[in-house]
Amino acid sequence: MxxxxxxxxxxxxxxxxxxxxFEDMGRIDPAPAPERPVHLYLHVPFCARLCPYCSFHRVRYEEGPARAYFSALREEIRLYHRLGYRFSDVYVGGGMPTIMMDELLETIALLKGLSAPGNISVETNPDRLEPDMLAALADAGVRRVSVGVQTFDDGILRLIDRYDKYGSGARIEERIRAAQGIVQTLNVDMIYNFPVQTLAQLEADLEVLNRLKPDQITFYPLMISDATLSEMTGIMGRHSLRRERRYYETITRSLAAEYRPGSAWCFSRSSGMIDEYIVTHDEYVGAGSGAFGLVGGAIYANTFSIPDYIRTVGEGRLPLKARKLFxxxxxxxxxxxxxxxxxxxxxxxxxxxxxxxxxxxxxxxxxxxxxxxxxxxxxxxxxxxxxxxxxxxxxxxxxxxxxxxxxxxxxxxxx
Ligand code: SF4
CATH class of the missing domain: 1.10.10.920 (Arc Repressor Mutant, subunit A)
Structure with a gap:
């Protein structure tokens, strides 16, 4: 380094x-609706099982609370609409947004009825990457699906508790191959610089990607928050940034022939939406528990408590909990x-x-x-x-x- x-x-x-x-905590009024349509981020915090390295706002899936949550999410969208907000594009992240397809499709249908957003992007996991599900999303107007793969290496998949959940690297490769060409853009999310990852393992991941040639690849460096540091160190050893630059240069060299960088860590074969909507949009609204928004020169954060989120929206109020004016x-x-x-x-x-x-x-x-x-x-x-x-x-x-x-x-x- x-x-x-x-x-x-x-x-x-x-x-x-x-x-x-954040300076203001407690009851916060939303910013007046901007004149132009803004980007909308929707957060779905439910996962079938939780991964040890993950710092996203996520909880274990249970059907009852998840249905109540989706219903509150739609109500929050209606509240913004009543305030005059209109949405240009939508990104649905998690957690796992496709964990309840009927609820997700109902939410997308509502959005299309209210705002007719141009681009809709949805995150999913490899076990959900079935042609039928992708076709249903494409029919609903979803143009981009982003699948969290992280690595194709079976040893690392086992260490990060994804092998049993999502299958071996070879199985994930098969699923991605079968999933191509159904939605406009299929993005594969990868992670590099796991403490145990050798250069040879990274190069093997790149070989698989260069064989598959998905529309888009997002290659994140491993990011460990303070709260997951000791668990991750216990599982994989100490995280070091010493090799990060070398690994990044290996990635950019390997993908250069087929891909153009759309951001510093997203590589696309054609232009399209990227995971970091905060890069491509000046203003965005965050809906869902723990979601962030940036509107009118201030960052807003929704409550991280899911019961509080459902209750507040049920009372007809936006669940804003913290604000920082820039x-x-x-x-x-x-x-x-x-x-x-x-x-x-x-x-x-x-x-x-x-x-x-x-x-x-x-x-x-x-x-x-x-x-x-x-x-x-x-x-x-x-x-x-x-x-x-x-x-x-x-x-x-x-x-x-x-x-x-x-x-x-x-x-x-x-x-
Ligand atoms: S499935 Fe995704 S969001 Fe859920 S715990 Fe694992 S990495 Fe985090």
Whole structure:
């Protein structure tokens, strides 16, 4: 690991804490509906079994609570609609959104009736990757399905408790092969830099991917929140960032012939929606327990308590529980981080939003990343260089670990 990588990681971890230090807790009014349609994130927190490394907001699936939850989710969507919110695109994440297909399809039908969103993306797991299910999603208007694979290595799948749940690497490969061509974009989510993962194991994963050639591959570095650190260390040994850059470069080299980077860690064979909707959308609403939204210059978080969520929505109120108002400088920095994670920032768009050129508003950031060779500038755009792509991986890794820590803390508060 280069010293500059370590410094940027440390600095971003510090900053993420400040960014996610929510100030208002308790009863919060929603922001006025924006003039333009915004992105909608829907959270479905139920999983059949819980994975040890996961810091998402998720609970074990039980049919009764899950049905009540989906019903509350639809009510929350209606509440936003009554307030004048309209949705341009929808991302359904979890947990496992496809755990109750009838409820999911009813929710999508409601959204289409209210807002006619353009793109709908849904996460799923390999055991649900059946052609019939994908066809039902495609018929309902879902254009993109993202499947969480993580690795094809049987040894690592066993260690992270996914072998029994989702089958061997060979079985997952078969399922993905059978699933291709049904929805417009099939994305495969992978993880690299598990503590036990050798370079040969990573290269074997890349070989499978290059054989399968899914429409899109998202390759996350392993991200461990403070709360899962000791369990993960017990299972797999100490997590080290020393090899992360080398593994990332192995991935980008291996995928370069067939894929174009849509973000620092998402590689696509054609253009399309990516997992990080927060990169491609300035404003978004989060619906569901534990979901985040960014509207009108503030981040909002819904309650992490599922009973509280169902009760509040049932009383006709939005389940907003925490808010952090950004200053203009903070919002500019957030935009800088997110836009450039998508590898390019339009200078004119930044000027329209903040009234100043990015080099004037954030001259220190622009200068620093230019001097270390991570950024290039021309009259129209800032562009992340090939060398800079890994720098943005580090920054997003730290940002997401900050979000995970906030989730862990919120769940602890409920307990
Ligand atoms: S990794 Fe996916 S399936 Fe496993 S617990 Fe987390 S959300 Fe659930």
């Amino acid at each position: 280069l010293p500059v990588d370590a410094f940027i990681g440390w600095f971003l971890r510090l900053k993420s804490r400040q960014y996610l230090a 200053s203009s400088k903070e919002l500019a920095r957030y935009t800088f981080l997110m836009d450039l994670f998508g590898l390019k920032m339009d200078r004119a768009a930044f000027r329209r939003k903040f009234g100043r050129d990015v080099w004037r508003a954030l001259w220190m950031e622009c200068l620093f990343f230019t001097l270390i060779g991570a950024l290039s500038t021309d009259g129209r755009a800032l562009t992340v260089t090939e060398r800079g792509r890994y720098i943005w991986v580090i920054m997003m890794r730290e940002f997401f670990i900050g979000v995970d820590n906030f989730r862990d803390q919120s769940r602890k508060n409920i307990a």
